[in-house]
Amino acid sequence: xxxxxxxxxxxxxxxxxxxxxxxxxxxxxxxxxxxxxxxxxxxxxxxxxxxxxxxxxxxxxxxxxxxxxxxxxxxxxxxxxxxxxxxxxxxxxxxxxxxxxxxxxxxxxxxxxxxxxxxxxxxxxxxxxxxxxxxxxxxxxxxxxxxxxxxxxxxxxxxxxxxxxxxxxxxxxxxxxxxxxxxxxxxxxxxxxxxxxxxxxxxxxxxxxxxxxxxxxxxxxxxxxxxxxxxxxxxxxxxxxxxxxxxxxxxxxxxxxxxxxxxxxxxxxxxxxxxxxxxxxxxxxxxxxxxxxxxxxxxxxxxxxxxxxxxxxxxxxxxxxxxxxxxxxxxxxxxxxxxxxxxxxxxxxxxxxxxxxxxxxxxxxxxxxxxxxxxxxxxxxxxxxxxxxxxxxxxxxxxxxxxxxxxxxxxxxxxxxxxxxxxxxxxxxxxxxxxxxxxxxxxxxxxxxxxxxxxxxxxxxxxxxxxxxxxxxxxxxxxxxxxxxxxxxxxxxxxxxxxxxxxxxxxxxxxxxxxxxxxxxxxxxx
Amino acid sequence: xxxxxxxxxxxxxxxxxxxxxxxxxxxxxxxxxxxxxxxxxxxxxxxxxxxxxxxxxxxxxxxxxxxxxxxxxxxxxxxxxxxxxxxxxxxxxxxxxxxxxxxxxxxxxxxxxxxxxxxxxxxxxxxxxxxxxxxxxxxxxxxxxxxxxxxxxxxxxxxxxxxxxxxxxxxxxxxxxxxxxxxxxxxxxxxxxxxxxxxxxxxxxxxxxxxxxxxxxxxxxxxxxxxxxxxxxxxxxxxxxxxxxxxxxxxxxxxxxxxxxxxxxxxxxxxxxxxxxxxxxxxxxxxxxxxxxxxxxxxxxxxxxxxxxxxxxxxxxxxxxxxxxxxxxxxxxxxxxxxxxxxxxxxxxxxxxxxxxxxxxxxxx
Numbered sequence: 043x044x045x046x047x048x049x050x051x052x053x054x055x056x057x058x059x060x061x062x063x064x065x066x067x068x069x070x071x072x073x074x075x076x077x078x079x080x081x082x083x084x085x086x087x088x089x090x091x092x093x094x095x096x097x098x099x100x101x102x103x104x105x106x107x108x109x110x111x112x113x114x115x116x117x118x119x120x121x122x123x124x125x126x127x128x129x130x131x132x133x134x135x136x137x138x139x140x141x142x143x144x145x146x147x148x149x150x151x152x153x154x155x156x157x158x159x160x161x162x163x164x165x166x167x168x169x170x171x172x173x174x175x176x177x178x179x180x181x182x183x184x185x186x187x188x189x190x191x192x193x194x195x196x197x198x199x200x201x202x203x204x205x206x207x208x209x210x211x212x213x214x215x216x217x218x219x220x221x222x223x224x225x226x227x228x229x230x231x232x233x234x235x236x237x238x239x240x241x242x243x244x245x246x247x248x249x250x251x252x253x254x255x256x257x258x259x260x261x262x263x264x265x266x267x268x269x270x271x272x273x274x275x276x277x278x279x280x281x282x283x284x285x286x287x288x289x290x291x292x293x294x295x296x297x298x299x300x301x302x303x304x305x306x307x308x309x310x311x312x313x314x315x316x317x318x319x320x321x322x323x324x325x326x327x328x329x330x331x332x333x334x335x336x337x338x339x340x341x342x343x344x345x346x347x348x349x350x351x352x353x354x355x356x357x358x359x360x361x362x363x364x365x366x367x368x369x370x371x372x373x374x375x376x377x378x379x380x381x382x383x384x385x386x387x388x389x390x391x392x393x394x395x396x397x398x399x400x401x402x403x404x405x406x407x408x409x410x411x412x413x414x415x416x417x418x419x420x421x422x423x424x425x426x427x428x429x430x431x432x433x434x435x436x437x438x439x440x441x442x443x444x445x446x447x448x449x450x451x452x453x454x455x456x457x458x459x460x461x462x463x464x465x466x467x468x469x470x471x472x473x474x475x476x477x478x479x480x481x482x483x484x485x486x487x488x489x490x491x492x493x494x495x496x497x498x499x500x501x502x503x504x505x506x507x508x509x510x511x512x513x514x515x516x517x518x519x520x521x522x523x524x525x526x527x528x529x530x531x532x533x534x535x536x537x538x539x540x541x542x543x544x545x546x547x548x549x550x551x552x553x554x555x556x557x558x559x560x561x562x563x564x565x566x567x568x
Numbered sequence: 569x570x571x572x573x574x575x576x577x578x579x580x581x582x583x584x585x586x587x588x589x590x591x592x593x594x595x596x597x598x599x600x601x602x603x604x605x606x607x608x609x610x611x612x613x614x615x616x617x618x619x620x621x622x623x624x625x626x627x628x629x630x631x632x633x634x635x636x637x638x639x640x641x642x643x644x645x646x647x648x649x650x651x652x653x654x655x656x657x658x659x660x661x662x663x664x665x666x667x668x669x670x671x672x673x674x675x676x677x678x679x680x681x682x683x684x685x686x687x688x689x690x691x692x693x694x695x696x697x698x699x700x701x702x703x704x705x706x707x708x709x710x711x712x713x714x715x716x717x718x719x720x721x722x723x724x725x726x727x728x729x730x731x732x733x734x735x736x737x738x739x740x741x742x743x744x745x746x747x748x749x750x751x752x753x754x755x756x757x758x759x760x761x762x763x764x765x766x767x768x769x770x771x772x773x774x775x776x777x778x779x780x781x782x783x784x785x786x787x788x789x790x791x792x793x794x795x796x797x798x799x800x801x802x803x804x805x806x807x808x809x810x811x812x813x814x815x816x817x818x819x820x821x822x823x824x825x826x827x828x829x830x831x832x833x834x835x836x837x838x839x840x841x842x843x844x845x846x847x848x849x850x851x852x853x854x855x856x857x858x859x860x861x862x863x864x865x866x867x868x869x870x871x872x873x874x875x876x877x878x879x880x881x882x883x884x885x886x887x888x889x890x891x892x893x894x895x896x897x898x899x900x901x902x903x904x905x906x907x908x909x910x911x912x913x914x915x916x917x918x919x920x921x922x923x924x925x926x927x928x929x930x931x932x933x
Contacts (some may be wrong), residue, residue, distance in 0.1 A: 125896070132735070197757050208753060211685070215756040217592075217599040225596060229589065236585065240578075444899055 064371045065381030067249055068112060068364055069389060071412060072099070072382065073397065074405030076115045077277060078192070080356055083120035085133030086142055089287060090356045091115045092280055092390055098346055098358030100383035103376050105342035108334040110326040110368045112379050113346065113358035117185070118446070119314055120356060126307030130300050140292030143351040144301055147291045148308035149315065150347030150357065156316055157344045163337060166320040171328075172435040173454030174321035175421050178362045180442025180450060182416030185363065185409055187212065192406035193228040194220025195274055205443045223263055223272040224403040231256030231407035245371075249408055256404030277405070279398035280390055287354040312347075315359035317451045319343050322360035329369050363412045370415060430461045463487060469515075471495050476505040477538075481514035484522035493525070500534065511538040603760070606678055607656065614672045617662035620701055624775040626659075628652045634775045640709070644777045654767065661768025664761065665718070666701045668693040668750075671831050681761045687752040688892070689841030691825050694765075696835045697749060697849075699865060703772050704786075711776065712871075714790025714864040718765075719772030721787050723780045738766055748847035751840075751892045790864050791856035797877040802855075807885030810878055814867055815886075821920070822913050823889050838889030839909050845901075846894025851880075851887030853894075858883035 076091030084090065095114045102113030123142060124133075131137035156162045187209035191197060194216040216225070235252030238244040244251065263272045293301070319339040327333050339360065347357045368378060389397060425435040438454030445453060469482025471492050478499050480492055499508055510529060512518075518526070529535055613621065625635030631646040650658070660681075663673075668683050669690065670676025676684065695701055702718030705711055711720070725738035739762050743754045755761050778784060794802070812821070818834040820826055825836030836842040848854045849861070859879035865871055874882070890908040893901040 191756065211753055212756070214685075215759060217596045218603055219756060219758050219760065220596060220600075222596075222600065225593070229593065232589070233586070236582070240582065 058377070061373070061375060061377040062381050062385075063247075064368060064373055064378040066385050067247075067371065068367065068378065068382035069095075069385035070250055070253060071364060071367060071408060072112075072114055072361075073386060073389065074277070074400075074402075074408060075117070077280075078405070078409075079115045079117055079120035083117060084123040084142070084356060085127065086123070086139065086356070087134065088278060088280060090142075090354055091120075092386070093287065093353055093355035094350060094358055096383045096387050096390070097286070097353055097355055098350055099386075100380060101346040101349065102342045102358055103379040103383065105345060106334070106338050107376070108323055108326065108338065109332055109375055110330045110365055110373050111323065111339070111376075112361050112364040112368055112382070113343070114361055114364070115356045116315070116318065116359050116361060117181070117188075118318075119311055119359060121446075122307060122311050122314060123356070126304055126311070130304060137292075137297075139289075141297070141300055141304060143289055143291035143354075144293065144297075145304050145308050145311065146347060146351040146355075146357045148301075148305065149311040150344060150349075150351065152309055152312035153316055153340065153344035153347055156312070157337070157340050163340055166316055166336065166340070168455045168459060169317055169321045169324075169451060170434065170455070170458040171325070172425050172431045173438045173451065173458055174325050175418075175425060176435040176438030176454055177321065177442055177450050178325070178366070179417050179422065180439045181362055182413040184209075184442055185413030185416075189406040189409045189413070190216050193225070193403050193410065195224025195403055196220060205446075221273060223267075224274050224401070227256050227260050227263070227274060227401050228403035228407045230259050231404040232410065235408065235411050249411065252408060252411070253400060253404055256407065257400050260401040260404065261399065275402040277398055277400045277402065279394050285387070285391070289352060289354040291351050311357060314451075315343055315347070315357060316340055318362065319360040321451075322362055322365055325362075326365055326369060330373075363416050366416050366418075367412060434458050434461065467491070473499050476507055477509045477511055479511045479514070483517040483519075484512065484515055484526070485517065485519040486521045489522060489525055496529070500532070506534070508532075508535050509538050510535055513539050606681075607653070607760070611656050611659040611663065612673070612679065613659055614663055614666045616666050616701055617659065620703070621659065621662060624771075626650070626655060626771065626775075628655050632774060634777060636775050637777050642777070647774050650771075657764050657767040658771045660760075661764035661766070661771075662701060664765055665694040665698060665768060667695070669832070681759070681764070683755075683761055685753070686746045686755045686761070687750040689751060689836065691827075691832045691835040691841035692750040692752075692843070693832070693835070694745070697861065702769065703776070704865070711784070711786035712864065713785040714788065714860055715786050716788060716861075717772070717784070717786035718769040719776050719778050720784040722766070722769035722773045723778045723782055723784070724787055738769070742766075747895050749843045749849060751842070751844040751847075789857050789860035792859035792863055792876045792879050793856050794880070797875075797880060800877065802851075802877075802880045802884040804881075804885055804888065807881035807883070810874075810882050811885050814874070815882065818867070822916060823886060824913065837886050838891050839913065840892060840906075842891050844892040844894050845897060845905070849887075850891075851883040853887075855880075855883070858886065 072095045073092075076095040077088045078091075080086045080091030080094075081088050099112060099114045102111060106113075123145065126145060127133075127138055127141055130141050156166070184205065187205075190209070190212040196212075196215060196219070231252040234255040235248045238248035238251045260272075260274055260276075263274070319342075320336040323334060323336045323339045343359055350357060371378075373379075422435070425431045434454055434457045437457050438450045441450035441453040466483050466485070467487035468491060469480055469484070469488045471478070471480050471482075473479075473495060476499070478496060482488065484492060496510070499505065512526075526537075530537065623636060625633070628651055629649040632649045633646050634644060637644050660679075664680055664683060667673065668680065668687065669692070670680040670684065673679040698704075698716045698718055700712075700715065702716070703711065704715035704717070711717055721741075722738060727736065739757050742762050742765060743757070746752045747754055772778075773780075811823070815823070815837075818826060819837050820834075822839070823837035823842070824839045825832060825841060826834040843849045846853060848857045851858050859876070859882070862882055863872070863874055863876060863879040866874070890905065890912045892909070893905040
């Protein structure tokens with residue numbers, strides 16, 4: 043217990059002040075995301091995102107021992123909520139909210155199943171590093187593209203098909219019909235943030251300074267022209283929402299057809315959350331040097347998501363963008379994540395009126411910076427040094443924009459598995475004189491390749507004897523064994539396995555002076 | 569070549585980034601000015617729009633009195649008039665409804681706000697469903713029941729949509745037209761394309777003296793439900809026969825539309841230029857809209873000659889022809905439907921030609 047507490051309090055060589063600064067930055071970064079994800083994507087009131095960013099983040103910080111982990115609202119999960127519930131009830135209405143809470147609880151329970159049944163949880167490990175990095179870069183680009191309309195004071199396009207085309211249209215609409223006041227605010231925020239991040243002392247303050255500059259300029263515009271003229275949207279005042287808002291998922295008899303219809307959506311929501319958590323934890327394990335079993339993440343997500351529906355919060359899962367930010371800011375402990383939740387609670391409770399004046403274009407500019415932060419050129423370069431990895435990386439990067447995040451996970455994982463299977467199915471087989479050397483696996487997939495060479499050698503009239511050397515084979519499946527048994531019946535064939543070492547065990551004297559001729563003869567006879 | 573020192577490389581990257589931002593900002597300023605210029609320039613009306621707006625007495629001035637209503641012997645109260653800018657917006661809106669693809673424009677991009685960017689096929693125009701430039705009238709000059717009148721729709725703006733249950737503003741309803749009926753993409757709600765059509769629809773409401781919040785018979789579709797028939801069930805084979813008899817002469821044997829000298833004369837009901845699966849025109853999505861439209865508006869010049877069951881059978885048949893997938897069906901369904909749209913028409917054509925040759929050969933014998 044004491045060890046756990048001390049590990050919790052350990053700051054990993056960082057000062058408490060810097061951890062709290064990271065917490066404050068995360069609170070400021072998560073705030074616009076929480077509001078935007080819940081209102082524009084999930085079709086739920088903004089307090090759903092805020093409570094998730096407070097209680098979801100706090101519970102995952104308490105339950106997950108990873109230093110660099112930030113839960114909270116997630117764009118793709120929020121989008122899944124919107125898409126799943128759109129046919130069920132009108133958005134923002136009581137029926138919709140009731141069904142949404144049921145959907146979150148079902149997703150939490152499905153995640154518990156993944157925790158309880160180990161092989162199910164193990165399936166999540168098939169998200170390889172190029173798949174995860176492809177997704178992360180894809181989401182980074184997606185977040186930048188998705189922020190264009192709000193950056194220019196325009197409504198977000200919620201059309202789901204052909205994301206890249208829609209992004210291009212949004213970009214053109216920014217150029218053609220964007221609100222110039224909003225564009226100015228966004229640009230000031232962007233420039234101040236980028237410039238501040240160039241100075242080591244100000245690096246971690248960059249986002250806060252950018253928001254501050256954007257807000258001050260927006261206030262100046264409002265004082266000079268009036269809000270009716272500038273028409274720049276501001277964040278809503280959320281202080282009346284309170285600490286918690288208790289709620290109950292809908293399980294009424296008359297709502298059963300609707301609840302049954304949202305079960306596939308609940309499975310998608312649960313899997314999306316877990317995939318992201320596992321992939322993000324694996325990535326951070328490598329970057330931060332701390333190893334935390336991904337099952338801790340599954341446990342934290344599942345438990346949190348079973349509780350959050352009762353306090354009106356969106357489901358939580360790992361956030362690639364905020365975790366990238368934590369890593370870039372060199373987080374040393376879980377204090378940063380936990381303090382971000384508490385800072386946000388304080389901000390919402392005591393500074394709601396001030397948050398309300400933050401202009402939406404400034405928030406969009408910050409989301410762009412966070413999105414750009416997720417694209418790490420050194421990772422991409424490493425993947426492009428190996429062709430199969432480059433294909434898997436590119437496929438999952440493009441799939442984010444074509445099939446969505448879930449499609450990207452499926453597509454990338456299938457490609458990675460296909461590549462591994464392809465490698466196994468093409469063992470290194472060669473014929474040196476009358477010796478057929480097999481390196482790799484003998485299994486149903488590789489047998490056709492091995493057999494073709496074996497038959498060629500067997501039919502070659504030059505060889506009176508054929509030696510099949512499977513010393514470098516590390517796996518033989520039952521079909522492979524049956525084939526070897528068949529081969530053994532061929533009088534022309536002799537098997538050789540140089541790993542057994544029976545000749546040396548049989549004659550200990552020979553080992554002193556190195557291999558003798560007798561040894562070699564024995565080995566050949568094997 | 570020696571690599572740049574780290575500091576210089578960083579400065580170069582920053583300079584490139586800020587240069588790109590500055591370039592985009594300059595481009596935005598230039599595009600905004602171009603748009604303002606289009607807003608200021610005089611509008612070249614299509615012949616139908618020139619006729620309609622003239623008949624309705626659209627002109628800038630402090631008050632507006634509908635000449636249409638005066639001609640019918642009614643004396644409505646004068647409404648607040650239109651500025652020069654309003655008049656141009658209404659004119660542009662009328663042009664968009666009449667000729668969305670810009671086939672009658674000299675510079676379609678500028679004169680129609682690049683509307684083809686939001687439409688995937690080359691056929692669809694608002695006027696195909698919202699006939700009479702959104703204001704279809706009978707021979708007696710009265711608005712036709714169930715003719716998707718834009719004026720009557722405007723006075724019911726911001727209503728709960730009966731199919732989705734969502735509170736749907738007039739502008740968002742237009743977006744659904746772009747996504748599904750035109751099988752295209754969503755323009756931004758603040759786009760002039762949407763604003764000008766809204767201005768035109770408002771003007772129609774004023775010209776026809778329609779009152780806000782009222783439901784008029786010409787609004788929407790006069791839906792044909794299964795209960796309005798003898799409930800024999802909708803018949804695909806009968807629909808196919810009726811289609812051949814009543815519709816194919818204009819829309820083509822496979823509903824692919826008729827194009828003469830690059831101009832769409834009759835629009836496609838199937839294939840890549842038609843409405844998509846998630847359009848309400850699609851019978852299997854909403855089964856009462858297309859029959860309602862057919863019964864009240866088709867065949868042109870013979871409206872009202874088809875029975876309710878005929879309309880439902882034709883609607884059922886038409887909706888089963890290959891067409892693009894809907895927005896929410898995903899890329900795989902989109903791909904499959906593209907394949908069907910490319911493969912099915914030549915196959916059907918080949919089979920029908922072969923059958924035709926076969927039967928003519930038999931009759932000859």
